[in-house]
Amino acid sequence: MTAVFSDTGSLLVLTFMLLLALIAGHWIHALSYERRSANLPLATKDHSLGLRVAEKRAEVTALEEKRSKLDQEISDRDRLIAETASQKELLDRLRLEYDQLREAKEEIEKTRLEAAEMAAEYAKVSQALEAAREEMAAIERAKTAHELEKLDYQRRIEEYTDKLGELKDEGGQIEAGLVELRSERDWLLGLRNEVTALEAKKAILADELADLEKRLQALDEMQTQHAELTASIRMLSQQISEKEDDRQRLAARADAISTQVAEAERQLSRLADDKQRHDQLRQEVDRMEEELQKGLSHKSRLEAQIAVLEQEASKLTDSVGGTSSSAETSEEIARDLLVVPESLKTPPTTGMAYRTEDEALYNVASYLDKRGLKFSDRILRAFHTSLKINDHAQMTVLAGVSGTGKSQLPRRYAEAMGIHFLQIAVEPRWDSPQDLLGFYNYIEKKYRATDFARALVHMDPYNTSGLSDRAFEDQMLLILLDEMNLARVEYYFSEFLSRLEARPQIKEVGEALKRRDAQLPIDIRATNALKTTLSVFPGHNVLFAGTMNDDESTQSLSDKVLDRSNVMQFSAPVKFEQLKPQDRVDQADKALPFKQWRSWIxxxxxxxxxxxxxxxxxxxxxxxxxxxxxxxxxxxxxxxxxxxxxxxxxxxxxxxxxxxxxxxxxxxxxxxxxxxxxxxxxxxxxxxxxxxxxxxxxxxxxxxxxxxxxxxxxxxxxxxxxxxxxx
Known part of the structure; x- marks a missing residue:
């Protein structure tokens, strides 16, 4: 017994030693692996990193190619924009040149008037110059007479001087005749006085002669001015002639431009006529398509009635034979969709409200004010515009704290506009489109339709389901998803947003093939043997809005929803005003036509x-x-x-x-x-x-x-x- 225990102890000791050896060997192997890894080259260690870098480079290259294509498309768009701008610039240049020609013509007329005035002034100056010439001739004549008189006086003085000399010579000889000498002396004194008077007169004549010389100098200056004026008149006449030539050239250019403008107007008139003919043809095509759709709708109703009659006949046959049907027909199941929801009964469908966009917005603002709701004109226009562009942004989201009027604005807007309004309360359990469109209950053997699905069926302008009489095709519906982010929008509304975005443009929506991708399937299958799926088309006459509260109980919106929405954030009010609503406020009693709505877009x-x-x-x-x-x-x-x-x-x-x-x-x-x-x-x-x-x-x-x-x-x-x- 002791030997057995001894052998067992030896075996345990040996096993323990083997385990220690294995652990030590593993540890030594790990250390050697780390040492070898540390000694490996960087290229070997980073091999996986190199592969990742290569993949990233390939992605970068693909992105660069995509960016190059986008740059090319942007370049093409910029080139088209530049060509359009150059054509407009050419038209503006022609208009500017025409205005300049008109201004030049006015300047020429003004120059003509100035030339006429200068010609009249030239005639006056010529008359004054002629009068001055006559006066100068008279002065010349007077000057000549005075010079002759002066010469006569000088001659007489010389004669008198000679005679006085002779008398002095004779004075010595006539000593004896004192009386005669005295009388001669008196005569000489008188002559001397006469000479003094002549000298005084000579001085006066000299002054007059100086004055005449001054007047002659003034006349010479006037003659010089006349010559300069004549040269100026010649220059002006030459300029007038040149202006007349320019006017003729500008008139010819204006005539050419007028011809071009007339030709452009004729082309514009022809284009307008072509557009009118095209519109008429388009209206005729629309009318024919409408008649075709009505015929198809009538055919669908007849086929549905036939199917119902056949089913009733089958039931009667089964009842006579003692058998019963355990499943309803698809028509009976879809009958729930034919119920007109209350939201489509207000406003009354009798009569249409045709008016301008400004009048409609004024009516909405007045209606809100009477209701005691305070929204600025900026918010009202923003909400209205967000709904108008539902082709590009399919949702209008009103976000913010609770109690700021997010739900009131869409409802009262629809009431004032004459738009049908359907409010849907989103529940946190929603996780699929069936929560909006309804589903087939296999236990009750019935399809449970929602007001959302019923409204879409009746608002469908093309009767895609074959169940509608198209009584609401030219009316509008605003659907409000209240507290839309209580559940994840991507779960129950994401597919719906994609369908809305897939809607063809309004000018192409009449083609059934292009509407196919936007149609929403409604599952009304009753049994495994009878599998039927109806579809409904969400037309452009259906608008979508939603409200969401900013609190911890709500979900955030994904980028997919944000890219397709206008998110209007309502902040908390700065101050609280007490607004008293009126006792009775009447909403619109006529439905807004969809055609009128489209005319505003x-x-x-x-x-x-x-x-x-x-x-x-x-x-x-x-x-x-x-x-x-x-x-x-x-x-x-x-x-x-x-x-x-x-x-x-x-x-x-x-x-x-x-x-x-x-x-x-x-x-x-x-x-x-x-x-x-x-x-x-x-x-x-x-x-x-x-x-x-x-x-x-x-x-x-x-x-x-x-x-x-x-x-x-x-x-x-x-x-x-x-x-x-x-x-």
């Missing part, structure tokens, strides 16, 4: 060049900022913003209203995508956004609120937009 290319350039410039800056923040956007958002700006109601066609529309889109489309962005690494980019809003768009309050949101984000670390109170 404008294509994106309807914007003017300056408005388009302003919007494109803002979008380019936004694209740079969003790319730097790691939240880039694509063509879908770009086209949606362009459509919003083009359709924004403008009271006086002011530039400020275009800026307001762009500011709205930054708030509704850009800021929701920035939610959750880290503030510290993107602080400069976010402040660039605030500066863009303030400087380029002139929205000081909005820019300040973005700045305040950035400052608050420095505490939490994340950017979280909570809206702005528009007063």
């Amino acid at each position: 404008k294509p994106s290319n309807s914007m003017g060049d300056s408005d388009r350039a302003r919007t494109e410039h803002a979008l380019q800056n936004l694209a740079d900022i969003m790319k730097s923040c790691g939240r880039p956007f694509g063509f879908r958002l770009h086209e949606a913003v362009m459509a919003y700006v083009a359709n924004y109601p403008r009271k006086n066609n002011l530039v400020e209203e275009i800026s307001a529309a762009i500011s709205d889109q930054i708030e509704f489309r850009i800021l929701p995508k920035l939610r959750g962005v880290e503030v510290e690494p993107h602080d400069s980019d976010l402040r660039r956004l605030a500066e863009l809003v303030r400087q380029d768009l002139g929205d000081q309050a909005f820019g300040d609120e973005i700045e305040a949101t950035i400052d608050r984000g420095t505490n939490t670390g994340l950017f979280s937009w909570r809206g702005i109170q528009r007063l």
